[in-house]
Amino acid sequence: MNIELEKLLQSKPYQLIKYTDKNLFLDDCIIELSAIFQKSKEDTQELVESVLNYYHYNTSGKLPDMDMDTFHTIIHVTQPYRIPVMTYRFENFLNFLGTQNNIRSALDYGGGGGKDSIMLARLGYDVTYADILGPQTAHIKRRFELRKLSINIVDVRFLGDKRYDCVMSMDVLEHIYDMEYVLADMYARIKLGGVLMCHPTFSNSWNGDHIEKNCAYISFFPKIISQIGFISDNSQQQSRSAKQIIKGFLKNLKILPGSNIDYCLIKEKQYADSIEVERDIVRKRLYKLSKKYSLQTVLITTLMFPISFLGGLLLLSLPKQKAKLIGKQILQNIINNITDNLAVYRLSTYRLTALDYKKEK
DSSP: OOHHHHHHHTSOTTHHHHOOOHHHHHHHHHHHHHHHHTOOHHHHHHHHHHHHHHHTSOOOOSOOSSOHHHHHHHHHHTHHHHOTHHHHTHHHHHHHHTTOSSOOEEEEETOTTSHHHHHHHHTTOEEEEEEOOOTTHHHHHHHHHHTTOOOEEEEGGGOTTOOEEEEEEESOGGGOSSHHHHHHHHHHTEEEEEEEEEEOOOSOOTTSOSOGGGGGGGTTHHHHHHTTTEEOSOHHHHOOOHHHHHHHHHHHTTSSOOOOOOEEEEEOOOOOSSHHHHHHHHHHHHHHHHHHHHHHHHHHHHHTHHHHHHHHHHHHHSSSHHHHHHHHHHHHHHHHHHHHHHHHHHHHHHHHHHHHHHHHO
16 A cells, blocks of 8 residues: 555544644645545646636636546545635534543434544444435545445435434535424434534535525524424523524624534434434424524514614715625625525425325325
């Protein structure tokens, strides 16, 4: 085996987190991708540079000449280089796992490129990687094989009836059209007393891969997870005081920064023995909560509309270009806030009706 590759694969599980030089990220990505694609380091570097120029640096308007499985594998493996914080923040979950003595099995729900599965497996957990499987899965499997890790790979749509001590889901919920269904599915797959570790980013993405209406959840996601049977040590996430409602509203308007919270939650309640039955129970509960809080947010936005609108107009009237841009953004975000929350309200109402119809049949 290549000495550079062997050194990379035998390094400590969280060596990536300790990097201070981004170029080390990129060097290691190229070494690993060279092994995955079975190409020379020089050829691999050329492939990686073409993808980064198109996807990361935006210096090329032309999609690189390669198959999409190769393209997306490079996107996944270079993530620590492109977005280091997505690796750094794993330390929050590490600290939490250190407080739990009952974690043996872990489900990486929506595992993407397999980075989190690798980290968990190298710490000794029995890991199942779950995502929508396809041609790219062979490259993910190769990542695990290179490290001699025994990680079970399962299509997330066909997980069966197994429950896990831990479900991890990083940057998944913002990509899901029926967010409540997937959150309920995660809940049902956790053993009583087990944990959910997730990081949803409820904001629009520059490349449009986040579901826009999911931006609505930024203000009330902490509330709905606390009401379906999860507990958290962060009491601020549990409250829904008038102050928190206003803060959520301001986050929706981008007046306050968005809520990028690492959720470490313990399952304190089990509704049914069957995963399918429990998923439907929790799913229905989530639709009701989303319907309630999305409508509440619309009403608050409407009540505060005159103040926000006048504030936006005032900024637009100022001579400084930056002030005008902020004013324009506030006015646009008022519309987006109402639109997103009404979409969640409408879809939650429709899905509740569909579930009731299913039960009647």
